[in-house]
Amino acid sequence: MSKVSTLAVAALLGSAHAWLPNENLHRMEARDGSNMFNVSSRRSVEGRWLTTDGAPLRGVNLGSQFVLEPWMASNSWSSMGCSGQNSEFDCVSLLGQDAANSAFQSHWGSWITEDDFNEMQSYGLNSVRIPLGYWLDESLVYSDSEHFPQGALSYLTQIVGWASDRGFYIILDLHGAPGAQVATNADTGQYASTPGFYVDYQYERALQFLEYLVTQVHTVNEYRNVGMIEIVNEPLQNTDDQTTSMRSSYYADAWNRVHAKEDDLGVHGNAQVHLAVMNDNWGSGNPVEYMNSWYVAYDDHRYLKWDSSVSVDQASYLAASCNDASQSDSPGIVGEFSLSPPDDVQWTDAWTPASNVDFYAKWFAAQMTSYESHNLGWFFWSWKTELGDYRWSYKDAVAAGVIPADLSTVNRASAC
Template sequence: MKTLGVIATLCGLSAAWMPGVHKDIYSKEGKNLFEKSVSSTRKRYLPGSGKIRGVNLGSLFVFEPWIAETTWSSMGCGNQNSEFDCVNSEGQDTANTNFSDHWGSWIVEEDFANMTSYGLNTIRIPVGYWIREDLVYTDSEHFPQGALSYLEQVCGWASDHGLYIIIDLHGAPGAQVSQNADTGQFADTPGFYVDYQFERALQFLEWMTTNIHSNDNFRNVGMLEIANEPVQDSTQVGDLLSSYYPNAFSRIRAAESALNVTENNELHIEMMNNLWGSGDPTQYLTDNYFAAYDDHRYIKWDSSVAVSQDNYISTSCNDDRGGNTPTIVSEWSLSVPDDVQWNSDWDPSTNQEFYKKWFAAQVMTYEKQDGWVFWTWKSELGDYRWSYQDAVTAGVIPTDLDTVYDLGVC
């Protein structure tokens, strides 16, 4: 098994695990984005923080209607559960036009300038397998077409602004969970866990890997997540662990080898960690070089945590997200249980101080691992607990993220 080397520290924090290998990244203007870093040995990363500090681009390429109901309705999808349902209802041509308008307006270049001004260094982009259009069974599957050029544009803008990029296979063929729009379809049952669906996902991963290494717009993509939130505690995870994960590693590495990608420039391959409940992702891996692990922590849905402000902060301060290494907590929020979220003790308009402290508690804990990615950058909920940019505007999230350590919360 290969191991990562010892890495220098940055800005008082231990450096993240992505640096330490030999890859400079240049903007389109030819500027070396790493010219101020303490080490010249970097891989698709930027100076300024030793931990991943990022946001998800939720509802951009995998639309979750609850995040942006107004936009969803304006696209003619208001009565539909998912992208699959909307395209099937509208027809391919109409849906293509409406989704194209969405992709071109939901995230714009100014968003990336704002992210970097807020001290963020990473974005995570959820995508569906259907962005590779020849994988779609057009007689039975219905997804919008034309997203690849917008993904290229978004990654190009993010790279120009020096952001590290994680591309996440959020919607797998057949759907990895049932009745959830975050798979792109509201499937009655999870249909992903059979060989022919695995094969379609593997073909997607090979294709995306080739794009990443061949297209300058993708130059800051350093990580590819191979399945977001698979089923938990199910007999289906056996094949996921024993077949899909090892084959994903071998197929991604083979695609890189075919392009003569050097070992130090290979992608980090990310899986849900053991805490997710789908088993130990390393169980059948024979080589986990540049592996990474994803942890999602939504305390609002953890029934074992007593619902009080003091307990939420205490829980977050003492939350052990360890296990598989390196782990990134790449989905979390400031949202609280639905039945109390607008009560006087939790109302975001009158409890900014609590949410400020709870944000700090979570950040400090997740930075005991390799960092975090907030869900999500923007929403139409009018609720900053799900919207990073709105929480900054509300004064709940500081633009100098290092100051969370000065609040004395934990």
């Protein structure tokens, strides 16, 4: 999670390219034939795809489902026997493989359930972004030195099946890369002291993981609504040798390897997936400097919490979000955002959630409006947490009256 992202679909047009929901080209089919984008639909030649009128993506991240972050799920983390551990790697090392597998499988089967998808659908959400670790493909894990829970694939298949049955658009996100793409961060799954991702043999493992995912997408029915695979979440924010290497080697090879795998599977044109990359605003350099930009979408993470250029007061936050047109790469998504202000003020009178419901409702409306105006749409971080703080939990924000259960009633005019 962390930073700043428009849409001119024409920049991506070619003779054939993977669908995006805002292009008036294609969208997925729900089990019952319902259309989450509320438009009439027809079959296209690929069979899996349906037309849409360009309704925005409105979605949530399934944070801490498959890459468990202790800060947002501390009760579950403790009950699993992981208390005091920094990451999944650390907890598995502590518990041992068999006990860890049992604990994590229990978590995977209960953190997100089919009832959650019923609730999301009732709120008018139509999309999910699912953070994953490369260890989902257990063949990639170094058994003598890496320690991750096993058995997650069947749970992922169940979850994407629930999403597909409801006509949701699905993004699979490589959140935890081999060797860790950043240091000391649980969202990589390993809380490494230094980022070890930026070398050829780790890139190769990540490439094999992408091939593994795209094979699931095109050969397993439950994955039929996956339209995008994000090739790495939030890499280092600099343009030194590491990020140049990542872009010139891994990014370029990711495009080639994924689409070569699709060609091998007999999947062409509009049936192929898009690849998502963090956009230029993220700070890792131009993501398509070395890669083919067809079939590519750009992810922006908009957390004013960590944006030092915006004054920390309610009026400034509303103004910044109302005028947020900073995404220069298109087609774009806002893959993560929240309602949380900086840590040092978040529990002061001006920012406490209980006494500032009206402000947070306006701030959500401002962000939603901007992200739908300048991007394909948005994904709130996250669907649920155990923080007791709706600023990080879409589910709790609806319960608190900050986000309306019917998104068509969002009062955009009140915010901007």
